Amino acid sequence: MSSSNPQHKLHVMFFPFMAYGHMIPTLDMAKLLSSRGAKSTIITTPLNSRILQKPIDVFKNLNPNLDIDIEIFDFPCVELGLPEGCENVDFFTSNTNVDSNYMAFKFFMSTSFFKDQLEVLLKKTRPDCLIADMFFPWATEAAEKSHVPRLVFHGTGYFSLCAGYCIKMHKPQNKVASSCEPFVIPELPGDIVITQEQIIDGDNESEMGKFMIDVRESELKSSGVVVNSFYELEPDHADFYKRFVAKRAWHIGPLSVINRGFEEKAERGKKASIDEAECLKWLDSKEQDSVIYISFGSVACFKNKQLREIALGLEASGTNFIWVVRENTDDKEEWLQEGVEERLKERGMIIRGWAPQVLILEHQATGGFVTHCGWNSLLEGVAAGLPMVTWPIGAEQFYNEKLVTQVLRTGVNVGATKHVKAMEDDIISREKVEKAVREVLVGVEAEERRKRAKKLAEMAKAAVEEGGSSFNDLNNFIKEFSS
Structure with missing residues (x-):
């Protein structure tokens, strides 16, 4: 590490949004920086600190000399108008007795309570930089008061950031006759086709729309952006982003690849709802590339009608599968009443809750991944060299789908x-599920997709090794903020 003061140890402070999809890559980032000689401090709330502490302890046991810690901020839920214990998005997305849209907005707004605590901490500790989540727009101003550079972490890749920027600048969705009419996103490299129904709602007049304007403005005033991606995955869009969207950005991913050991991979996120060894033993009994893995991330929670269609589609496909079904507080599992699980138990495994996803994706028996196209899952699939069935649900997931299907x-x-x-909206039929699963696993085109996916996996691993594109970008980052 180069520095104007050879005794100086780079101190990076991280402040992730309180959701698994944001906390998991932030933890990986903190581990990565500390493994390169920096001191890493993660700011979070009391309940979330318990989620992070176990993997940090595992990491410290493997690397006793590395410096990584947690700083806990107060978050009085009830005083802020939230239910007791509502410190994570998981609270209201898995609880069907609450209005999740209303609760989400209330939760986003409540995080500004952290601003004063952040100002006090930055003034006291004076870290070299703060990497704060995009959903904390007030962090830029808080950091400025202590002359600490604030960097933004979006938790997504260059492609979706560029797509969102081009749509916001040119508003092509206003020039089509209907919400389902396809159009090309102007100026975005690759002639990417999308519809109005698939873009992120740009309603600037809604409360959430106004909040997102604050997010964008605070990003423009920040010291730059840290991206969980690697150059070879989206080179045209990395170049476009650095030229037109954010003049300063560093790509340091894929972050999931830094988890080398079995326990690190197994403990990524929550404790798995299944014994990891039992799951891997089941996979060991299957042929190479014969199993499809189905998971829709930590937020999406399908109702019985859709779950039934997935189950019957998997049955009709004749394929081996591992399917992760989110636990639902009012789910009576009516979708299983026709004996589907009993009929499928020889060639299928249903995991209720949390799965050891990285371990499953990397297993040689796993041949494809049905995903909601959340960026963490997508990158884990890329790093494992897997072709995917894309099933976006919301957020920037349709942009990520276009990257997988139209670019890669x-x-x-x-x-x-x-x-x-x-x-309950727009149920995907069992016929569509069966067709997509067969298409991604079998046939000449499937083999071509698999070859391309394997090549990307090699590039992903090379990017984080010494001399790789992400390794070098991280070096540049460390040099800049150490001096």
Whole structure:
């Protein structure tokens, strides 16, 4: 590490949004920086600190000399108008007795309570920089008061950031006759086709729309952006982003690849709802590339009608599978009443809750991944060299789907056409599920997709090794903020 003061140890402070999809890559980032000689401090709340402490302890046991710690901020939920214990998005996305849209907005707004605590901590500790989540727009101003550079972490890749920027600048969705009419995103490299129903709602007049304007403005005033991606995955969009969107950005991913050991991979996120060894033993009994893995991330929670269609589609496909079903507080599992699970138990495994996803994706028996196209899952699939069935649900997931299907050409779409406002909307039929699963696993085109996916996996691993594109960008980052 180069520094104007050879005794100086770079201190990076991290402040992730309180959701698994944001906390997991932030933890990986903190581990990565500390493994390169920096001191890493993660700011979070009391309940979330318990989620982070176990993997940090595992990491410290493997690397006793490395410096990584947690700083806990007060978050009085009830005083802020939230239910007791509502310190993580998981609280209201897995609880069907609350209005999750209302609760989400209330939760976003409540995080500004951290601003004063952050100002006090930065003034006291004077870290070299603060990497704060995009959803904390007030962090830029808080950091400025202590002359600490604030960097933004989005938790997504260059492609979706560029797509969002081009749509915001040119508003092509206003020039089509209907919400389902396809159009090309202006100026975005690659002639990417999308519909109005698939873009992130740009309603600037809504409360959430106004909040997102604050997010964008605070990013423009920040010291730059840290991206969980690697150059070879999206080179045209990395160049476009650095030229037109944010003049300063560093790509340091894929972050999931830094988890080398079995326990690190197994403990990524929550404790798995299944014994990891039992799961791997089951996979060991299957042929190479014969198993499809189905998971929709930590937020999406399908209702019985859709779960039934997935189950019957998997049955009709004749394929081996591991399927992760989110636990639902009011789910009576009516979708299993026709004896589906009993009929499928020889060639299928249903995991209720949390799965050891990285271990499953990396297993040689796993041949494809049905994913909601959340960026963490997508990158884990890329790093494992897997072709994908894309099933976006919301957020920037349709942009990520276009990257997989139109740019990388390593996936097939299941037929999702628009953002799902309620999980009863737009049911994907069993026929579509069966067709997509077969298409991604079998045939000449499937083999071509698999070859492309394997090549990307090699590039992903090379990017983080010494001399790789992400390794070098991280070096540049360390040099800049150490001096």
